[in-house]
Amino acid sequence: MKKIAFIGAGSMAESIISGIVQANVLENDDIIVTNKSNKERVERLEEKYLITSMQDKADVVRDADVVVLATKPYDLEAAVNSIKEHIKQDQLLVSVIAGISTDYIASLTGQDIPVIRAMPNTSASIGYSATAISAGAFAKEAHIVTAKELFDTIGTTIIVEEEDMHIVTGISGSGPAYIYYLVEAMEKAAIDSGLDQEIAKALITQTVRGAGEMLKQSGDSAEVLREKITSPAGTTQAGIEALKENDFDRIVRSCVESARDRSIELGKKNG
CATH class of the missing domain: 3.40.50.720 (NAD(P)-binding Rossmann-like Domain)
Incomplete structure (x- = not known):
């Protein structure tokens, strides 16, 4: 080329x-x-x-x-x-x-x-x-x-x-925006709890970066990595339970499927 x-x-x-x-x-x-x-x-x-x-x-x-x-x-x-x-x-x-x-x-x-x-x-x-x-x-x-x-x-x-x-569009094409939206929510929660904005941003950014590298380098699945840091009755367990109670899995599934469906719709509308 x-x-x-x-x-x-x-x-x-x-x-x-x-x-x-x-x-x-x-x-x-x-x-x-x-x-x-x-x-x-x-x-x-x-x-x-x-x-x-x-x-x-x-x-x-x-x-x-x-x-x-x-x-x-x-x-x-x-x-x-x-x-x-x-x-x-x-x-x-x-x-x-x-x-x-x-x-x-x-x-x-x-x-x-x-x-x-x-x-x-x-x-x-x-x-x-x-x-x-x-x-x-x-x-x-x-x-x-x-x-x-x-x-x-x-x-x-x-x-x-x-x-x-179409499903690729919903996963990796639009995926960075989902991650950024999650980070936005985490930053707001941290600031509302009294943490300095710049400190919150630095910690969350490195956390996301580190989690991505663990997924890439460790050879473990996301489920295994999650389980390794989720001690029974610990702080992470409390957070995970809150996600489950608020139907986090269903929300993410709906997010991906909506993006996929929009990709299909665009294809039908434009050829």
């Missing part, structure tokens, strides 16, 4: 661009970005990451090996229409748009073009994305390898069947 073009300049596109720049896998000026109309936004990205911004769609995609579709779902059709006459079959389309199938994206181009569907998350900006990818009908092994190499620069990449992408 020598050149990559981003159609769409929102937070996900920026997260991926930031990760690629930090990984130093491409020359900065070989990363090209455009969007529908917000010229100030793409110019800001150009200045911040020393990449290339353009408004002419033909110039954006002409020499790109990979074209990343990073628009809102309802903007996808217009975005593809604006570039499809410039797309060539030896290019790879990568979509990071929630809910939209590879078949639909290929149909919009009017070509039997390789499409990879990806669901990274915003932790891509610091190289810690959990990204799932799936291959469209015209994508070959080499295209999967290219996509995996791309997303490996910004975190961990897992290959899944496309039918699983």
Whole structure:
């Protein structure tokens, strides 16, 4: 991969661009970005990451090996229409748009073009994305390898069947927001109990980071790790019981399922 073009300049596109720049896998000026109309936004990205911004769609995609579709779902059709006459079959389309199938994206181009569907998350900006990818009908092994190499620069990449992408969206795509929401609640509880805000933030941040590393490095399941620190009649047990009494498991399940269902809905509404 020598050149990559981003159609769409929102937070996900920026997260991926930031990760690629930090990984130093491409020359900065070989990363090209455009969007529908917000010229100030793409110019800001150009200045911040020393990449290339353009408004002419033909110039954006002409020499790109990979074209990343990073628009809102309802903007996808217009975005593809604006570039499809410039797309060539030896290019790879990568979509990071929630809910939209590879078949639909290929149909919009009017070509039997390789499409990879990806669901990274915003932790891509610091190289810690959990990204799932799936291959469209015209994508070959080499295209999967290219996509995996791309997303490996910004975190961990897992290959899944496309039918699983809706639940992936509900788990890892939206997952960071759930964690942040939990942290918000913990910080508020700590502050309400009299702890200094900065102290609370530092302790909770390191707690979340440490728990993630334990899950990654220990080899134990989340259940086993939880049980190891939950002494009978102890403080952790009291906290866990409060979560159970308030139906924490049901709330989390509902959260994930709602995100999954919204992904399915977006797919039906937009192709």
